Amino acid sequence: MQNESQLIKARKEKLQKLIEMGVNPYPAKAKRTNLIADILAESEKFIKEEKGVVLVGRIRSLRKMGKVSFFHLEDKSGKIQIYIRRDDVGENNYTIFKQCDLGDFVNVFGKVFYTQTGELSIHTEKFCFLTKSIRPLPVVKEIEEEGKKVFYDQFVDKELRYRKRYLDLLLNPEVKETFITRSKIIKMMREFLDNKDFIEVETPILQPQYGGAEAQPFITKHNKLDMDLYLRIADELYLKRLIIGGFEKVYEVCKDFRNEGMDRMHNPEFTMIELYQAYADYNDIMNLVEEMLTEIAKEISGGLQFEYDGAQIDMTKPWKRASIISLIKEYANIDIEKMTLEEMIDFCKQNEIELEIKTYGKIIDEIFKHFVEPNLIQPIFVTDYPKEISPLAKSKPDNPDIVERFEIFISGLEIGNAFTELNDPIDQRARLENQTEKRKLGDLSANEVDEDFLEAMEYGMPPTGGLGLGVDRIVMLFTNSHSIKDVIFFPQMRSV
């Protein structure tokens, strides 16, 4: 792009001029005595003591005049105005300063004072380059009007924001806040679980056989071993091996990979927290996750009420708990338990619900998605799913077709999935073999039988409750983000 090189050329010329003047534009060392926030917080003290301060940061606005200039310096803690006068720093140094552009990193030595217009500033005594930038940042101007920040020419192109996240972070301050919140949430989850004597573990991302969820995997290859490996779609089967191995409470913060569609709720790689607790069932897990998420809400949102996507969410305990069948009764006005398969298929036809697979479990799932899911705004545990769509969960004692499983929905987002884990090796083998049958019939999301996992279970797995939480979606909820792309630094994009 010729025009771009025109802008870059101008900066490279300045760089050259600095070198000719004997200035190192990329020195190895920087000095700093204070964070900018320190000065903003205790400005009066700094002014009174007339103590020199040394600041580092990046030039974020620049007003050059003939013999005096102003710019704003930004470090991680904040922004402050810098005042620099030719007669204070000398002709030569002022010429050096004039080679500055927006985006350069500089070292400023000076004293704190107020300008005539009343803005706290640094009166520069000495000035050094730390990094000369040769590519111009997009121009965004910012002013404060009645206490509110108003932006001009804001950097809004979503594609550029996702592809060049470093620019998005620099130019849209709320983006940084979102990711700081993300970090806090994950930290709190770890602390919460650590305090309950869970231990954090790591299990393979590269797996010879994938499982633990219904999804298509990414396939890769180990050259020396000459074998195909899969990027994990879930951690479940390995974490259960650890329970078999004697750990009683384990969790993993895990990147999982699913080779399927992308939309505002799905990114090919995403973050889950999976946890397993021996001698617990799905009721215990419900209590655990309810406590964890309400604690996070208190900390992050400052209370149990907050807004998401235009709706007021109230996380006050206890959350509603209702079986999928009772919810269908409530919202679709039908009693699944008293209907035959034929009647259910008819019902779907009447309501224009398309069925690809006409089995009991699948139909219940479809009716639920159509009638119930859109109504689930407030936090709710949807419980007791059909066995057919839950091959790793234990059946209810009173109904072999229903399993002890729940999903958490908040504001229509499915943010968690949990069950009382199936620990009967004979039943587990039958269910996994049934999956293989489905796969042979063309269901690419169904898994192959993991013989090693079954063998492990044959040695004995204690009764266990397990949970998978969609971390990205939880972050979306607490940061009022509409798309998963807004809570992942570098979301997957097509190559250009």
Place this chain on the structure above:
RNA sequence: GGGCCAGUAACUCAGUCGGUAGAGUAUCGCCCUUUUAAGGCGAGAGUCGAAGGUUCGAAUCCUUUCUGGCUCACCA
């Protein structure tokens, strides 16, 4: 995969009925010693996402295509 919308200067955007492209900011030059979307004067900067077509002539009309957004469906 379907529907709708968008893509024009580094950024944000105009561009009428088809007549070979504009503004603000940014950049460059000059002036400017407390400015703050600094200001004044002047200058340069574009493969109009890409390809093909219609036309004397296309940013504009048609077709195809790429990228992104929103949304519906599906998977999770």
